[in-house]
Amino acid sequence: MMKKQLIMEKALELFAEKGFESTSIQQITEHCGISKGAFYLSFKSKDELILALIDYFMMKFTSDIDYVVKSTKNDEDLLYKFYYTIFNSFDKHADFAKILIKEQMRSFNEEFILKGRIYDQAMDTIILSMVERLYGDEIEQTKHDVMYCVKGFMKTYSELFLFYNLPLDLDLLAKSLVEKTNVLARHITIPFISTELIQLRQQPMTEEATKDQILEILEQNIDEIEESIEKESLILLKQQLVEPTLSPAIVKGLLENIRTHSHCKWVSYLLRNYFKIQ
Template identity: 70%
Template sequence: MIKKQLIMEKALELFAKQGFESTSVQQITEHCGISKGAFYLSFKSKDELILALVDHFMIQITSDIDYKVKNTNNDEELLYEFYYAIFHSFHKYSDFAKFFIKEQTQSFNKELILKIRYYNRLMEKIILSMVERLYGEEVKHTKYDLIYCIKGFTNIYSELLLYNNISLDLDLLSQSLVEKTNLLAKHTTIPFISQDLIHLFKQPINEEVTKEQLIEMMEQKIEEVEDSIEKESLILLKQQLLKPNLSLVIVRGLLENIRNHPHCKWISYLLRSYYEF
């Protein structure tokens, strides 16, 4: 196993059990069976390690949920697929989910708070697109309340998955939350969270990535990825940005080629947003 990956996995086990602030570099190195010097060759500090962890897992989760929402064509299945994907991710990355939920409310690390807010905003953007697609004008004045209700459902019910040693029926849970969400969407009449209020308690973040930034990121990924269909697809996608000559169907196919590669998930997400797929 690559040393950096080993450190991230072992540190996460400790963070999930005792929290970030209570875990020392000494404890991490002992848990990994490595020296402190080996740790600092991979990460400059514990703070850098935690930011790398958040990026690593949130890129996986955010890109997977975004793909599921954008590629579920049947509106009647969309909300169910969203909830099921969320809880499946919580189950798959349970140690990270425990840590992430805890640190959102307890952390005093400014960089970590900003990082968490960034990914929360991306998830809210995904949920907003789903809500507008499913309910349209019906929730024109209540859509922001609905976003927070959906986030509340996922956070509260995730505790059942993460903190109880029992097997839960994700299918039934997803169906139940679909019913609850539809009732809220159809019958909520008193909005609380308006767009003006959103602007008051949320500082805007820059979610747009320029074509030049995309090209620079793709050049780095092309260097990282070994010869494969993913590397060839990245090269073609970069050429498409520089000099468009491919149909959108081909571009979509190339994005599908790179979507599941661990080094390409984020660039795939950014390119889908760029092309509005």
Template identity: 30%
Template structure:
């Protein structure tokens, strides 16, 4: 684990236990066993750390949904796992969410932009799973169905937040997937015309973005020659006007099973050079 990741993870624990305002930089450095100087090598301030913390959480969430999308599970099981994963992530992050809500800490512009960006990536994964389950019959109302699915999830999230008790997420996932079946099969009117759809992941994940993220991970993580060379080759392809698809796929195969490179693998797998 890199020192930057250590600081982020320890800060997340302390923020959940003590609140953001109640946690000092000195508290964080003591928990990490580092000096304040080492802290400031990675973060300008506690607010800067908070922005990176949200980025870290968002990337983790996107990676988990992406792993589900590309898994070998049957499509219907993917949909049920999608619902269960949504509520499992909520449960895992509950201490931090509760602390954040109670303090009414204001979201800065950077975090709002992060949320919008990562939300679009999760929406793309969700769309892919819906198409795998129901096929092309949902194309005329795909966006409306996506909004409906999010409404089902958000409604139960609100209920879970307001009524704290143990929940059987597997059963809830089964119920929601069956309910979505009924909606797809029996709804004859849809509000959103598919022509209004604006979700275009290929405009979100550009070679410049992939290049930036690769440089970041090379700066903060240590890899052996195999992964270093694979990442360097991907960087070279990012700089090409027409990246070599064979090289890109080969390097993706090299890095996709390294946990430290899950985010890079996601970006490469969904980058503009696939379109």
């Protein structure tokens, strides 16, 4: 295991127990069995470590949800798979989810807040594309309200099993929320959240990643990964980004090769959007 990954995993254990503010670098290094010097070779500060943890989990979470929405062809299955994936991810990463929810409510760190908003807006885009696909013109005036109702379900129901230790039946929960979402989407008649309001809220954080930014992430991933089909796929995707020669079907296949690798989830998400791969 790379030292950076070890520090993140061990720090997460302490953060889950004590919270961000109450955990010191000294405690982290002792828990990892490393020196402070070794810590600072990986992270410049505790804040940088916290932001790296947020990136690590939120990139995986966002890219997994985006993949489910874009790859599910049957509309009748889409909402169920969306909710099932959401809560399955919360359940697998319960420690991090608890920390993030708690810290979001009391943090005054501007970079931490901004980072959360960026991923929140990425999730807005994914959910909005899903409800537009499912309900079409039927909810044109209320689609943003439906989007916020879906986000409300995600937050409220996740807290039930994260903080109250209620038993989690993923299948039943997903089916229940599919029914609730359908009822709301088809019966909401008074819109509150307008497109203009959404645009005001999103400024100035909605700029898509540029080609140069994606190239930088690709190069970093290529350096981190040992020889494998994922590495070969990353190299080909980098070439495609610089000089497009491959068909959309081949690009889609290359993205499938890297999609599940822990180091590649975010660049997979960025490339799917850049190449407009469904």
